[in-house]
Amino acid sequence: MPDVCTVTGTVAPSSLGRVLFHEHLLMVLCGPWQSGRLVDRAELHRQQVDAAVAALSGLPALGFGTVVDLSPYGDAGRDPHGENVQLLRQIAEKSGLNVVAGTATYRREFSPQWVIDASIDDLTERFIADARTGIADTGIRAGILGEQPTSEDEITDHDEKGLRAAARAAVATGLALATHTTHGTMALEQVDVVVDEGLDPSRVVIGHMDNHTDLDYVRRVLDRGVCVGFDSVGKQFWDARQPYRIPSANGEFSKRALFRADQVRADWLATLVGEGYRDQIVLSHDLVGAQVPLNPETLGQRGYTYLGTTFTEMLAERGVAADDLDALLCVNPARLLSVN
Numbered sequence: 001m002p003d004v005c006t007v008t009g010t011v012a013p014s015s016l017g018r019v020l021f022h023e024h025l026l027m028v029l030c031g032p033w034q035s036g037r038l039v040d041r042a043e044l045h046r047q048q049v050d051a052a053v054a055a056l057s058g059l060p061a062l063g064f065g066t067v068v069d070l071s072p073y074g075d076a077g078r079d080p081h082g083e084n085v086q087l088l089r090q091i092a093e094k095s096g097l098n099v100v101a102g103t104a105t106y107r108r109e110f111s112p113q114w115v116i117d118a119s120i121d122d123l124t125e126r127f128i129a130d131a132r133t134g135i136a137d138t139g140i141r142a143g144i145l146g147e148q149p150t151s152e153d154e155i156t157d158h159d160e161k162g163l164r165a166a167a168r169a170a171v172a173t174g175l176a177l178a179t180h181t182t183h184g185t186m187a188l189e190q191v192d193v194v195v196d197e198g199l200d201p202s203r204v205v206i207g208h209m210d211n212h213t214d215l216d217y218v219r220r221v222l223d224r225g226v227c228v229g230f231d232s233v234g235k236q237f238w239d240a241r242q243p244y245r246i247p248s249a250n251g252e253f254s255k256r257a258l259f260r261a262d263q264v265r266a267d268w269l270a271t272l273v274g275e276g277y278r279d280q281i282v283l284s285h286d287l288v289g290a291q292v293p294l295n296p297e298t299l300g301q302r303g304y305t306y307l308g309t310t311f312t313e314m315l316a317e318r319g320v321a322a323d324d325l326d327a328l329l330c331v332n333p334a335r336l337l338s339v340n
Contacts, residue, residue, distance in 0.1 A: 017065025082136030127169035146178030184212025
């Protein structure tokens with residue numbers, strides 16, 4: 001029988017409830033995400049867990065039972081010692097929600113040196129071990145590959161190394177693979193790479209496609225047989241397109257990104273559902289702490305409940321039916337997360 005691997009063990013797909021498919025639960029706090037090294041580590045961990053549990057507290061009343069954490073190896077993500085996933089397990093136990101942990105690497109500028117130095121085979125072995133025996137020596141197994149990224153308007157050698165390794169691990173383990181596109185670019189090229197590694201397109205989620213500027217391009221991606229993530233819901237008007245990393249006065253970096261109005265996201269989703277793409281789409285916020293003060297109209301006030309309240313109402317106003325929402329939030333995620 002198929003099951004879903006969570007940080008607290010395997011569960012039946014039917015028990016997942018609604019699913020947020022792309023989040024980062026240990027980045028809820030703004031400060032630690034940018035300067036966590038300056039905080040006492042034990043206190044930081046306590047604050048991270050408490051903040052995440054509080055942020056998730058409104059989800060069960062909206063029918064959500066599962067959150068997928070797609071944090072890659074690096075700052076505020078997976079670590080070789082397993083601290084990160086042990087904190088995710090605490091969040092799951094205290095919140096009562098299922099938490100599924102991904103495993104991945106990230107773009108070169110955000111990667112630890114061991115990732116930069118690793119070969120494709122090294123990363124493939126790491127990902128397979130994370131899925132089969134657990135991340136580090138925690139016994140907590142990854143339930144999905146991802147988010148595995150590519151850069152804006154290009155796939156660098158570093159990007160391709162990680163993407164091919166993740167695809168190979170997905171083939172070996174049966175896990176789905178979720179990607180990160182930068183502003184929705186290079187999606188078709190991502191599909192080419194993972195299919196070249198033998199991965200079934202139906203086991204792939206191309207992420208952040210709601211941030212692309214051309215709906216027809218999204219259709220072309222969907223027509224390759226993959227799923228796409230409309231996973232930046234609520235990220236609107238908080239910043240304009242600028243260089244990806246901007247140094248601040250104290251030498252730290254802030255991420256910049258381009259997002260769009262949720263009215264457009266809702267319009268696009270209603271159109272795609274009406275055109276028959278309903279079974280190839282998953283939803284989420286991709287919320288991290290740095291975005292809370294930058295977007296007070298949406299995520300800053302409602303956090304993880306925004307999608308299940310305001311945004312689902314917007315979809316309903318556009319004719320997206322209850323069974324369509326069930327597909328987007330329950331059926332599609334459960335299918336992708338299930339492994340025999």
